[in-house]
Amino acid sequence: MANPEASQALFEQHVLPEIEVLLRVARSLTRNDADAEDLVQDTLIRAYRAIERFDGRHPRAWLLTILRNTHINRNRRQRPELLRDPDGTSRQLNELVAVDVTDAGVDAGFDAEIERALAELDEPFRSVLQLVDVEGLTYAEAAEVLGVPAGTVMSRLHRARGRIRDRLDRAGLAPRSH
Amino acid sequence: MKKPWKSLFRSSAKRPMTCGEVGEWLQHYLDGELDDRRSERLAAHLEDCRRCGLEADTYERIKHSLADRQPAVPADSLARLREFGARIARGDEPVER
Numbered sequence: 001m002a003n004p005e006a007s008q009a010l011f012e013q014h015v016l017p018e019i020e021v022l023l024r025v026a027r028s029l030t031r032n033d034a035d036a037e038d039l040v041q042d043t044l045i046r047a048y049r050a051i052e053r054f055d056g057r058h059p060r061a062w063l064l065t066i067l068r069n070t071h072i073n074r075n076r077r078q079r080p081e082l083l084r085d086p087d088g089t090s091r092q093l094n095e096l097v098a099v100d101v102t103d104a105g106v107d108a109g110f111d112a113e114i115e116r117a118l119a120e121l122d123e124p125f126r127s128v129l130q131l132v133d134v135e136g137l138t139y140a141e142a143a144e145v146l147g148v149p150a151g152t153v154m155s156r157l158h159r160a161r162g163r164i165r166d167r168l169d170r171a172g173l174a175p176r177s178h
Numbered sequence: 179m180k181k182p183w184k185s186l187f188r189s190s191a192k193r194p195m196t197c198g199e200v201g202e203w204l205q206h207y208l209d210g211e212l213d214d215r216r217s218e219r220l221a222a223h224l225e226d227c228r229r230c231g232l233e234a235d236t237y238e239r240i241k242h243s244l245a246d247r248q249p250a251v252p253a254d255s256l257a258r259l260r261e262f263g264a265r266i267a268r269g270d271e272p273v274e275r
């Protein structure tokens with residue numbers, strides 16, 4: 001590398017602040033803590049090697065692209081049967097929102113109904129809910145992870161929330177829509 | 179609790195959205211993905227329309243319920259990765275091509 005000091009400075013500036021987000025998304029993709037840590041470690045190495053080519057804009061989206069591609073490559077190496085579905089992202093995100101609601105909260109009925117609505121959602125709708133509403137990514141960042149256009153993320157997300165909203169409506173937990 | 183859209187001032191130069199337009203743009207707005215001009219027009223509508231306000235409340239509650247499901251990341255894993263990243267940034271990790 002031509003200038004290691006410059007690369008190290010760019011890495012510190014753009015990459016280090018995103019490590020927690022990378023780990024969150026990696027856990028969603030792998031559903032395994034050890035695999036997630038390995039995936040982020042590989043992503044950090046690849047990011048360092050590519051950082052001189054990074055234009056400095058949208059570092060999180062850039063890193064999520066590297067994370068996704070690294071994930072795909074690792075799956076190809078470790079699980080060749082996934083070649084027909086090399087991404088595997090949808091399948092692995094399939095279980096993601098089915099987490100326990102540990103906080104009883106002030107509105108258990110509302111949360112429980114949302115849990116039931118989530119269980120009824122098909123992929124790829126749950127994937128976008130996980131990435132945007134649970135993990136807090138923007139449309140564009142979720143699009144990088146899923147390898148689809150941001151407009152697709154948006155339409156899936158809105159339809160998914162609309163289905164949840166309709167279920168809440170049927171349960172008497174939401175006002176009638178127009 | 180004060181709703182974020184209640185704090186926005188209506189611009190007299192901009193026509194508030196209709197209920198139909200709010201239905202089209204509400205989720206973009208709540209996600210912070212709507213441009214300023216449309217956001218102002220949508221906020222102006224929500225000030226006056228009870229039904230759209232309730233709809234906005236419902237989608238906000240859905241978003242908050244989902245956000246509350248964010249699992250905690252393992253602290254030890256995060257600490258190891260941060261240290262690994264810091265070593266790269268210091269030039270202490272042999273990651274050159």
